Amino acid sequence: xxxxxxxxxxxxxxxxxxxxxxxxxxxxxxxxxxxxxxxxxxxxxxxxxxxxxxxxxxxxxxxxxxxxxxxxxxxxxxxxxxxxxxxxxxxxxxxxxxxxxxxxxxxxxxxxxxxxxxxxxxxxxxxxxxxxxxxxxxxxxxxxxxxxxxxxxxxxxxxxxxxxxxxxxxxxxxxxxxxxxxxxxxxxxxxxxxxxxxxxxxxxxxxxxxxxxxxxxxxxxxxxxxxxxxxxxxxxxxxxxxxxxxxxxxxxxxxxxxxxxxxxxxxxxxxxxxxxxxxxxxxxxxxxxxxxxxxxxxxxxxxxxxxxxxxxxxxxxxxxxxxxxxxxxxxxxxxxxxxxxxxxxxxxxxxxxxxxxxxxxxxxxxxxxxxxxxxxxxxxxxxxxxxxxxxxxxxxx
Ligand SMILES: [Ca+2]
Ligand SMILES: [Ca+2]
Ligand SMILES: [Ca+2]
Numbered sequence: 399x400x401x402x403x404x405x406x407x408x409x410x411x412x413x414x415x416x417x418x419x420x421x422x423x424x425x426x427x428x429x430x431x432x433x434x435x436x437x438x439x440x441x442x443x444x445x446x447x448x449x450x451x452x453x454x455x456x457x458x459x460x461x462x463x464x465x466x467x468x469x470x471x472x473x474x475x476x477x478x479x480x481x482x483x484x485x486x487x488x489x490x491x492x493x494x495x496x497x498x499x500x501x502x503x504x505x506x507x508x509x510x511x512x513x514x515x516x517x518x519x520x521x522x523x524x525x526x527x528x529x530x531x532x533x534x535x536x537x538x539x540x541x542x543x544x545x546x547x548x549x550x551x552x553x554x555x556x557x558x559x560x561x562x563x564x565x566x567x568x569x570x571x572x573x574x575x576x577x578x579x580x581x582x583x584x585x586x587x588x589x590x591x592x593x594x595x596x597x598x599x600x601x602x603x604x605x606x607x608x609x610x611x612x613x614x615x616x617x618x619x620x621x622x623x624x625x626x627x628x629x630x631x632x633x634x635x636x637x638x639x640x641x642x643x644x645x646x647x648x649x650x651x652x653x654x655x656x657x658x659x660x661x662x663x664x665x666x667x668x669x670x671x672x673x674x675x676x677x678x679x680x681x682x683x684x685x686x687x688x689x690x691x692x693x694x695x696x697x698x699x700x701x702x703x704x705x706x707x708x709x710x711x712x713x714x715x716x717x718x719x720x721x722x723x724x725x726x727x728x729x730x731x732x733x734x735x736x737x738x739x740x741x742x743x744x745x746x747x748x749x750x751x752x753x754x755x756x757x758x759x760x761x762x763x764x765x766x767x768x769x770x771x772x773x774x775x776x777x778x779x780x781x782x783x784x785x786x787x788x789x790x791x792x793x794x795x
Contacts, residue, residue: 426709426710427756428794429709429744429792430792430793430795431790432792432795433791434790434791435469436786436787436788436789437459437465437787437788437789439461441460441461441462441784441788442462443493443766444458444768445493445495446770447497448500449470449500449516449517449522450517452774454470454771454772455771456468456481456772457469457470457768457772457781458495459783460493461787465483465484466483466491467480467484468481468483469789478791482515482523484524486524491506492505497552498552501527502524511526512526513525513527538559538570539559540555540556540557541558541594542555542556543555543556543574544556546607546621547605549597549598549605552574553573554571554572554574555574555578556594556607557569558588559583566589567587568583569584569618570583581627582626582627584618584620586618586631588609588614588618589612589613590611590613593608593647594608594609595608595653595664597654597661598661599653599661600682601661604622606621607619607621608620610634610639615635616631616632616633618630619632632686639666639680639687639689649703649704649766650666650669650702651665651666651667651704652666652704653665654706654715656706656715656717656746657714657747659714663679663680664679664680664681665692665704666680667702669700673700673726673735674695674700674702675702676694677691677692677693677719678691678692692752699723700722701720702740702764703719703720703764704718704719705718705768705769709744709777709778711776711777714747717744718769719742719743720740720742720743720764720782722735723741723760724736724738724763738784738785739760739762740760740761740764740784741760742757742758742761742767743757758782758792762786763784763786764783764784765785768781769781772793773793778793779791779793780792
């Protein structure tokens with residue numbers, strides 16, 4: 399009798415898993431390319447901005463020979479169109495977007511100028527920002543905006559300022575309201591501030607800020623305490639959180655909720671080289687992060703461009719990640735990859751394990767992936783740029 403019952407339960411859970419997998423695969427079967435464009439030069443940087451404040455994001459594209467343009471959804475035409483192109487900039491520029499106040503910092507060689515990209519009478523234009531409006535703070539460098547109050551909000555921003563040695567920096571927390579107010583400066587110095595993550599990792603319903611300096615033996619856990627902030631040092635000498643490559647931490651480390659809805663997990667790609675690396679997940683357990691490899695590089699080159707987003711609106715994030723594929727050419731100087739055929743995977747937790755449930759066609763040498771709702775229908779799209787200058791958007795129409 400007991401045996402039969404157990405068998406039934408076994409069969410039932412097996413059926414549930416089959417049903418789940420069927421549902422998951424079915425939900426993602428509708429993902430297809432909805433838009434594509436070939437530019438003359440490689441895509442260098444993609445940035446999501448909501449320039450007209452309607453909660454639908456536009457895509458700011460910086461391409462090889464420093465063309466700066468804006469793509470976005472046209473609701474009348476029902477398609478993605480090119481909305482604006484800057485005639486101002488030709489070469490040598492880099493962009494940085496201050497997402498809390500819509501400021502766009504355009505750096506041309508050594509000269510940095512702040513602009514807002516605004517819409518007036520249906521036309522986009524760049525407007526230089528008056529000096530008095532610029533969130534400048536002598537000797538401080540803007541890092542990112544975030545919140546200790548609510549996930550996804552941006553009511554404070556972080557800056558770093560140099561201490562006695564140029565490699566050591568203090569972290570500052572400021573209010574985003576202009577003129578901004580300095581709320582806190584770390585009492586400790588952080589070597590090469592490289593990775594900062596907001597999240598509720600210990601499930602106490604309060605958001606903390608995690609600072610993981612590159613190649614350091616400590617990490618910092620910062621939380622609000624009364625009207626001040628408290629910074630706790632934590633031991634990372636055993637490197638249970640691996641050193642993150644500091645060149646582009648945005649693409650290799652994210653916090654999100656893939657397996658549980660009530661606390662944040664930490665995901666990171668450990669990259670020893672430019673062939674990508676395996677994907678790890680770190681979950682807070684009582685007094686430390688437990689680290690586990692969830693996508694191994696056995697038999698493949700590696701993963702890059704990590705994104706977390708809820709693609710099927712079930713309240714849990716999926717992992718959107720690129721896998722580097724191509725022909726590895728070994729040379730004496732440095733090996734390189736010829737004929738890149740990188741793909742994108744959507745990876746979903748099925749209650750037991752992480753499973754690849756959708757894989758794109760080969761997309762060349764992927765330079766960046768962004769995930770958000772670009773069309774305003776509540777479903778997220780995947781935007782991909784590559785070194786050949788192709789922009790692809792995948793979604794459900
Ligand atoms: Ca917490
Ligand atoms: Ca989901
Ligand atoms: Ca959409």
